[in-house]
Amino acid sequence: MPEDRKLEIEQYNSLSRLDAQHHLHPNTNPIQVAENGAMIVTSGEGIRVRDEDGKSYIEGLAGLWCASLGFSEERLVEAAERQLRELPYYHSFFGRAPVPTAKLAEFLSRITPNSLTKFFFACSGSEAIDSAIKMVWYYNNAIGRPQKKKIISRLNSYHGVTVAGASMTRIRINQEGFDLPIERFVQVDCPHYYRFAMDGEAEEEFSARMADRLEQTILEEGPDTIAAFFAEPIQGAGGIILPSKGYFDLIQPILKKYDILFVVDEVICGFGRTGEMFGSETYNLRPDLMTMAKGLSAGYQPISAVGLSEEVYRGIASLGGEKGAFGHGFTYGGHPVAAAVALETQKIYQERKIVSYVQTISPKFQGRLRALQEHPLGGEARGVGLIGALELVANKATKERFDPSLGVGVKVFEEAKRNGLLFRNAGDQLLFCPPLIITEDEIDEMFDILGNALDTVAGRL
Ligand SMILES: Cc1ncc(COP(=O)(O)O)c(C=O)c1O
Numbered sequence: 186m187p188e189d190r191k192l193e194i195e196q197y198n199s200l201s202r203l204d205a206q207h208h209l210h211p212n213t214n215p216i217q218v219a220e221n222g223a224m225i226v227t228s229g230e231g232i233r234v235r236d237e238d239g240k241s242y243i244e245g246l247a248g249l250w251c252a253s254l255g256f257s258e259e260r261l262v263e264a265a266e267r268q269l270r271e272l273p274y275y276h277s278f279f280g281r282a283p284v285p286t287a288k289l290a291e292f293l294s295r296i297t298p299n300s301l302t303k304f305f306f307a308c309s310g311s312e313a314i315d316s317a318i319k320m321v322w323y324y325n326n327a328i329g330r331p332q333k334k335k336i337i338s339r340l341n342s343y344h345g346v347t348v349a350g351a352s353m354t355r356i357r358i359n360q361e362g363f364d365l366p367i368e369r370f371v372q373v374d375c376p377h378y379y380r381f382a383m384d385g386e387a388e389e390e391f392s393a394r395m396a397d398r399l400e401q402t403i404l405e406e407g408p409d410t411i412a413a414f415f416a417e418p419i420q421g422a423g424g425i426i427l428p429s430k431g432y433f434d435l436i437q438p439i440l441k442k443y444d445i446l447f448v449v450d451e452v453i454c455g456f457g458r459t460g461e462m463f464g465s466e467t468y469n470l471r472p473d474l475m476t477m478a479k480g481l482s483a484g485y486q487p488i489s490a491v492g493l494s495e496e497v498y499r500g501i502a503s504l505g506g507e508k509g510a511f512g513h514g515f516t517y518g519g520h521p522v523a524a525a526v527a528l529e530t531q532k533i534y535q536e537r538k539i540v541s542y543v544q545t546i547s548p549k550f551q552g553r554l555r556a557l558q559e560h561p562l563g564g565e566a567r568g569v570g571l572i573g574a575l576e577l578v579a580n581k582a583t584k585e586r587f588d589p590s591l592g593v594g595v596k597v598f599e600e601a602k603r604n605g606l607l608f609r610n611a612g613d614q615l616l617f618c619p620p621l622i623i624t625e626d627e628i629d630e631m632f633d634i635l636g637n638a639l640d641t642v643a644g645r646l
Contacts, residue, residue, distance in 0.1 A: 200225045200237060211346075212358075229256020232620045232627055234607070243631050245608035245617050250421060250453045250572075251484030253530075253539075253621040260533060261485045261526050268525035275521055277306065278514055283521035285528050292531060293477075293490060298465050301475055301492035306519030310452040310478040311345025313489035314415075317448050317474050318349045319513055321413045324446075324497050327504035335406060337399070337414045337445075340375040341423030344415060344450055353415055356423055371406055373399050375420065378429040379565040379576070379584070388430040396435035408443040413474075418464025421453035424614045425574035427567050433468045446473040446497070452489070453572070456480030456531075457539045457621055460547050460570035467569060473497055480621075483530045486523035539621055543570050549625050553632035554617065560636070561643050562593065571621055575635075577613040587613055593642060600638035606631055 201222035210218050225237040232255050233241050234248075247253060254261065268285060275283040282290075290304040305320075307313050318336060325333045338344065338353035345351065351359050352366035355375075360366060374395050375381060382391045403411055414436070420426040440447050449472035454464030458480060461467045465475065474497060478489035493501070505511030517523075534540070547570050554573045558566040564578030577594060579587045587593045594610035601608065609616040619631065 231255045231257060232623050240605070242602065242605050242607045243619070243627065243634070245606055245619050245631055247618055247620045248484055249479070250458075250618045251479035253456065253458070253480045254483040254485075254533060255620040255622050258483065258485070258533070261483065261529055264525045264529035265486065265522050268522045272521050276514075276516060277519045282519070283524065285521050285524035286519035289490075289519070289524045289528055289531075292528065293492060296462055296531075297475060297477075297492050298463065298470070298472060300471050300473065300494045302495045303493045303498040305491045305493070305514075306524070307489045307491070307515050308487045308517050308520070308523070309345070310450075310476065310489050311347045311350045312515060312518075313452070313476040313478055313491050314344045314350040314353070314450065315347045316513060317415075317476055317491050318353075318413075320474065320491065320493065320497065320501060321446055321448065323504060323511075323513075324500040325412050327500040330409075330412075332409055333412045333444075335369050335371050335411045337371045337373055337402070337411060339373050339416060339420070341377070341420050341426060342375075342415070342417060342450075343420070343422035344417075345452075371402065371411070373402050375423070375426060376429045376432045377420075377424070377426045379567070382429075392429045392432040392435055395429065395432055396439060399436060400439050403439070403443050403445070408445075411443065411445050413446040413448050414440050415448045415450055417450045417452070418454045418468050418470060419459065419569065419572060421572070421616075421618075422611070424576070424611055425568060425572055425616050425618075427569060428468060433470055437471065448472065448474040448476070450476045452476055452478045453618070457534060457543050458570055458572050458618070460540065460543045462540055481530070482523055482527040483533075485530070486520070486526040487517075488520065488523035488527050543621055546623065546625065546628070547571055549628050550617075550619075550623075553628060557632070557636065557639065560639050562597075562639050568617070571623070572618045574617065575615045577615070589613075591646070593646070596642045596645075597635075597638050600641050601634050604634045604637065606634040606638075608635075 204223040205219050226234050227237050228235045232243055234244050234256055235241050272283055277286055293304045294302055305316060307316055322334055338355060340355045342355050344353040346359060352370040355372050376395045378388050378391050449465050449470050451463050455477045459467040465472055473494045475492040482488045501511060550571055551568055554568055555566045557563045557575050562577045564576040564584060566575045579585045594613035598610040
């Protein structure tokens with residue numbers, strides 16, 4: 186590199202433009218970011234982050250649903266440093282394992298639903314999802330069901346962006362243009378009562394209709410061809426959609442009836458978010474496999490896990506034994522630094538009784554959120570624990586949406602951001618998932634900013 190070019194970079198006092206020239210951003214409008222520059226984030230403290238101009242923001246989405254202990258937990262820094270000195274890298278191939286990774290597997294066996302006994306590690310939610318899909322296929326081959334391979338997921342589900350994960354993710358921008366979904370992936374309905382109920386349909390009736398339609402789909406596809414049903418306890422990126430009343434109670438027996446594995450994607454819901462350790466507890470789910478990430482390490486290190494039932498594990502182990510190895514795994518899966526940080530995160534959750542804390546603080550969060558349903562722009566406010574959404578509508582009575590070209594959601598976001606609050610707007614759905622350490626005062630501050638932003642935007646419409 187020419188010396189003068191190097192100097193130019195060192196002297197660049199705004200990274201925003203430089204970034205826009207050279208960085209292809211995930212889940213971003215490439216044209217807009219190239220024109221406007223990126224928001225460069227420089228530091229964090231508590232539930233707040235700071236940009237390169239020194240402006241501070243409440244992180245209402247905990248980054249990407251993951252920084253559950255905020256952005257300045259010193260103990261996690263120390264745990265990473267200790268592990269970096271002790272053993273900075275090792276893998277889990279060929280029957281080896283770093284110390285924290287072995288401990289983490291054992292720890293997860295104690296806190297996850299009883300049905301799970303074995304744990305596999307990867308580096309991201311998407312890798313965990315892809316691994317779970319491959320495990321389902323491998324298991325069915327192991328037990329002599331080579332035809333039973335199709336995977337069912339639901340409209341508005343988000344299961345990551347790898348080729349298989351994005352084939353299950355049923356969000357338009359994650360599939361269109363990518364030639365997805367690939368074969369074997371089947372979609373069923375989204376159990377969002379507010380949006381999809383028929384006129385006069387009670388919530389329980391709606392759930393029964395959702396369950397009937399699932400069963401119809403299974404029968405149409407052929408039960409012997411369906412391997413697994415993947416579901417998030419609460420559909421996160423698709424709009425923080427809570428399952429309708431009784432939905433999972435009706436779904437689970439149908440899966441059992443047709444011998445379909447239930448894979449619960451706890452990537453967002455896991456580790457206290459819903460006011461229980463797992464969304465599976467909130468909704469009484471009995472997973473055959475479970476994917477975890479994000480809150481596992483509070484986002485401080487990239488690590489994810491797949492939990493397997495003993496039965497699924499035994500099938501996989503027998504075929505792996507026969508073939509000479511279970512031929513799947515990642516160089517950095519169960520990385521010792523990530524595992525050490527995850528273990529420390531879990532220790533902090535226990536010491537600070539994070540689940541009880543979420544139970545204590547969440548009525549405040551849910552109360553302030555639900556009050557916004559009365560706002561002139563408010564359609565449905567929904568949530569549980571410390572996760573929730575406000576859906577904006579043009580007409581409360583008919584639930585009519587705003588014309589997307591008005592960009593109402595993004596205008597509210599921009600106004601809130603100007604006043605120091607970040608969250609996520611998925612169209613006109615405003616999504617919140619703050620760090621679990623948020624205080625009552627900070628909840629008030631967050632919703633005060635949001636309320637003012639809604640007023641300002643409503644006044645301009
Ligand atoms: C439920 C769920 N599953 C899977 C993923 C994919 O995780 P990652 O972005 O770490 O690949 C996400 C990410 O938000 C998620 O919310």
